[in-house]
Amino acid sequence: QSALTQPRSVSGSPGQSVTISCTGTSSDVGGYNYVSWYQHHPGKAPKLMIYDVSQRPSGVPDRFSGSKSGNTASLTISGLRADDEADYYCCSFAGRNTYVFGTGTKVTVL
Amino acid sequence: EVQLVESGGGLVQPGGSLRLSCAVSGFTFSNSWMTWVRQAAGKGLEWVANINPDGREKNYVDSVKGRFAISRDNAKNSLYLQMNSLRAEDTAVYYCARNTLTAAGDYWGQGTLVTVSS
Numbered sequence: 600q601s602a603l604t605q606p607r608s609v610s611g612s613p614g615q616s617v618t619i620s621c622t623g624t625s626s627d628v629g630g631y632n633y634v635s636w637y638q639h640h641p642g643k644a645p646k647l648m649i650y651d652v653s654q655r656p657s658g659v660p661d662r663f664s665g666s667k668s669g670n671t672a673s674l675t676i677s678g679l680r681a682d683d684e685a686d687y688y689c690c691s692f693a694g695r696n697t698y699v700f701g702t703g704t705k706v707t708v709l
Numbered sequence: 710e711v712q713l714v715e716s717g718g719g720l721v722q723p724g725g726s727l728r729l730s731c732a733v734s735g736f737t738f739s740n741s742w743m744t745w746v747r748q749a750a751g752k753g754l755e756w757v758a759n760i761n762p763d764g765r766e767k768n769y770v771d772s773v774k775g776r777f778a779i780s781r782d783n784a785k786n787s788l789y790l791q792m793n794s795l796r797a798e799d800t801a802v803y804y805c806a807r808n809t810l811t812a813a814g815d816y817w818g819q820g821t822l823v824t825v826s827s
Contacts, residue, residue, distance in 0.1 A: 639754070
């Protein structure tokens with residue numbers, strides 16, 4: 600149950616794209632197509648942005664996209680906007696109906 | 710409108726107990742897996758526990774096994790987390806969420822703060 604590894608921070612200018620990686624093991628990220636991503640503004644409820652590696656819930660803009668290769672999943676934010684500035688967490692199913700979150704990445708819009 | 714409202718947080722001494730509650734409305738609670746996730750100050754999100762719709766299956770992160778107990782009352786649309794033998798490292802904001810297979814949480818509450826300190 601070790602946390603998935605994410606970069607501590609990424610940044611980009613408005614309109615640019617940023618990609619956040621999420622590295623786990625064959626027991627979590629690599630073993631299941633159940634990776635989800637959350638946007639979290641401090642003091643607020645986390646918001647589901649991506650599930651099933653690449654699916655967007657209703658209402659999430661298509662600027663947010665997800666992918667996976669082996670034990671690493673990625674979240675890409677295109678057309679970066681000021682209100683995208685937040686903490687982002689990946690999460691993976693880890694077997695036996697348990698889950699593990701990533702270490703979190705702070706996205707800064709320059 | 711979906712609402713999840715946590716309550717029961719507060720200040721407790723090390724070794725003490727606390728019971729968190731989560732009142733749910735806006736979706737069929739009795740058909741839903743539910744989960745608790747926490748975030749310590751300056752730290753990331755940590756999955757804590759989940760429970761299946763009839764309450765018979767419960768899963769925990771290793772660090773709380775034997776100390777925390779998740780439960781639910783489908784008649785009251787409520788989720789609970791009984792926390793015993795609390796430690797300083799349990800200090801965190803605790804969130805309840807609806808757990809789908811594909812995501813630890815799709816609907817989330819605003820959280821309740823638990824502080825373990827003497």
